[in-house]
Amino acid sequence: MDDTLATDTAQTALPPAPGADQYRSLDFADTVATLPAGQSYDLLATPGSAMHWLAAHDLTTPDVQLYEVCAQRxxxxxxxxxxxxxxxxDxxxxxxxxxxxxxxxxxxxPTAPLLAWDGAQGLRRIQAHPTDRAVNHALATLAADAxxxxxxxxAGxxxxxxxxxxxRFLMRTHGRRHWCSTRCGDRARAARAYARRSVASD
Structure with missing residues (x-):
């Protein structure tokens, strides 16, 4: 997927579902979705788009390079x-x-900050984030969140x-809300209205 296609995919994507601001794992689960008319999108389809998603969610820095094996993971x-x-x-x-x-x-x-020593600062605790383990840390954070x-x-x-x-998934934070986005809600209401009109005309 080139940059133009990745941009198009991001523009096609639905807005974050209710609860995605509280749980990054919910937004992570919703990075792939099926849309009407046989359409779909995947925000992790390429290393570039996966890197963009991780950086946008403060799970790594934009200078870390991802490879296809990382996106696959x-x-x-x-x-x-x-x-x-x-x-x-269910x-x-x-x-x-x-x-x-x-x-x-x-x-x-490792979940606990490690103990480190250097001549300038002496003993201190550090969170080890070597570049080659950046994806491990991101996945661990998402797994813990899930x-x-x-x-x-x-959970309820x-x-x-x-x-x-x-x-897609959502948190039903407002009463009986059943839709992940306004677009999905509008589509469901339109389908119900069409069904009522069809029954009335029979």
Whole structure:
């Protein structure tokens, strides 16, 4: 995907769903979506677009270069997070491989700041973020965020968008809201109105 296509993809993307400002893992899960008329988008489709998403969410710095293997790892974890979210929404047993993948991401990096020494500053605690492990740290942060969401007080308001074919997730923060965006809500209301008119004309 070239820069122009990546820009077009970002412009096609729906705005962040309710709750994405609280949980980066929710926004991460929603980086791929199905749209009407056979359309879709993937904000992690290339190393460049994946890097842009990570930097925009303060998960790394823009100067870190991502490779396709890194973008693939991000897409793989996203699929597992989505599977866990779907299981929570549907009240089904979560897939074992998805639990394992999230736990592997959680334990891939040290969580506690390390103890370091240098002549100028003496002993101090540092969070090790070597460039070659930047993606590990980002994935660990997203996995921890997903685990917090799935086990915390907001788990009960995690929902799937109710406007087919959209397959994004949202937090149902405003009463009975069932849609991830105004666009999806408008489409669902239009479909209901059309169905009512069709029944009335029969």
């Amino acid at each position: 991000m897409r793989a974890l996203r699929a597992h997070v989505r599977a866990l979210f779907a299981a929570r929404v 009240s089904t047993t979560p897939p074992e491989d998805s639990l394992r993948a999230v736990n592997e991401a959680l334990t891939a990096v 685990a917090d969401l799935l086990t915390g007080p907001d 308001i995690l929902a799937a968008c109710g406007s087919a074919p959209c397959d």
